[in-house]
Amino acid sequence: MKLFGTPGSPFVRKVRVFVAEKNIPCEYIVARASTPDSPVPAFNPLAKIPTLVRDDGRALYDSPVIVEYLDAFGSGAKLIPEDFESRIEVKRWEALADGIAEATVAINHEYREPAEKQRSAAWFAKQQSKIDRGLALLEKDLGTKDWCFGGRLTLADISTGYALGYLDFALPDYAWRGSHPALARLAARLAARTSFSTTGHGKRARNNINPA
Numbered sequence: 567m568k569l570f571g572t573p574g575s576p577f578v579r580k581v582r583v584f585v586a587e588k589n590i591p592c593e594y595i596v597a598r599a600s601t602p603d604s605p606v607p608a609f610n611p612l613a614k615i616p617t618l619v620r621d622d623g624r625a626l627y628d629s630p631v632i633v634e635y636l637d638a639f640g641s642g643a644k645l646i647p648e649d650f651e652s653r654i655e656v657k658r659w660e661a662l663a664d665g666i667a668e669a670t671v672a673i674n675h676e677y678r679e680p681a682e683k684q685r686s687a688a689w690f691a692k693q694q695s696k697i698d699r700g701l702a703l704l705e706k707d708l709g710t711k712d713w714c715f716g717g718r719l720t721l722a723d724i725s726t727g728y729a730l731g732y733l734d735f736a737l738p739d740y741a742w743r744g745s746h747p748a749l750a751r752l753a754a755r756l757a758a759r760t761s762f763s764t765t766g767h768g769k770r771a772r773n774n775i776n777p778a
C-alpha cells in the first residue's frame with residue numbers, strides 16, 4: 567500500500583497514526599495535492615490528500631474511507647467497533663473531530679493570504695465558533711473517561727488527538743487546554759504514544775493573530 571500526503575496535513579496525520587497503531591506495512595510518499603508534478607490527481611480526481619493506493623492499484627479517499635479500509639489489515643487491534651451502534655458513535659466522534667480540523671485548516675489557509683485579501687472578521691468568527699462548539703462537545707462527551715468510547719483506544723481517540731494536535735500547530739495562540747481539562751489529559755496521553763510522536767507536524771515558525 568502507498569499513502570500520498572504531506573507532513574502538514576492533519577487528515578494525512580490521522581491516517582498515518584492509524585497505520586502505526588495497526589502495524590500496517592504502508593509506504594508513505596510525501597506529495598502535495600495538486601502541484602504541477604504531483605502524482606495525486608492521477609489516483610484521485612479530487613486532487614486531495616490523503617490518497618491511499620491499495621496493493622491492487624485501486625485508489626481510496628477520503629480519510630474516513632481510508633481508515634475504514636485499513637482497519638481490516640495489520641496486527642493491531644480493531645479501531646472501529648463492529649457493533650452497529652458503537653460503530654456509528656465512533657464515526658460520529660470522527661466526523662466531529664474532522665469538522666474541527668476542517669475549520670482549523672480553513673482559518674490557517676486564510677491566514678496565508680495577504681491581510682488585505684483575507685476574509686471578514688465575521689468569517690473567522692464563524693469558523694472559530696465551529697471549533698469552540700466542537701471542543702465543548704468533545705470535552706463533555708469525554709468527561710472523566712480515559713478513552714473517548716468503549717474503554718479502549720479507537721478511531722474516536724485518534725480523531726480527537728489529531729484534531730487537537732493540528733489546533734496546536736495551526737493556531738498556537740488558541741489556549742484550549744485551560745477550559746478543556748479532559749481533552750488536555752487525553753491529548754497528553756496520546757502525544758506520548760509512538761503513533762503520535764513519530765507523525766507530528768512540528769513547530770510553527772510564526773504566531774497567528776486572529777483578526778476576529
Ligand SMILES: N[C@@H](CCC(=O)N[C@@H](CS)C(=O)NCC(=O)O)C(=O)O
Nearest residue numbers: 575576577599614615616628629630
Ligand atoms: N475530508 C477530506 C479532507 C482532505 C483535505 O481537504 N485535504 C487537503 C490537505 S489538508 C487537500 O488535499 N487540499 C487540496 C485541495 O482541496 O485542493 C479527508 O478527510 O481526507
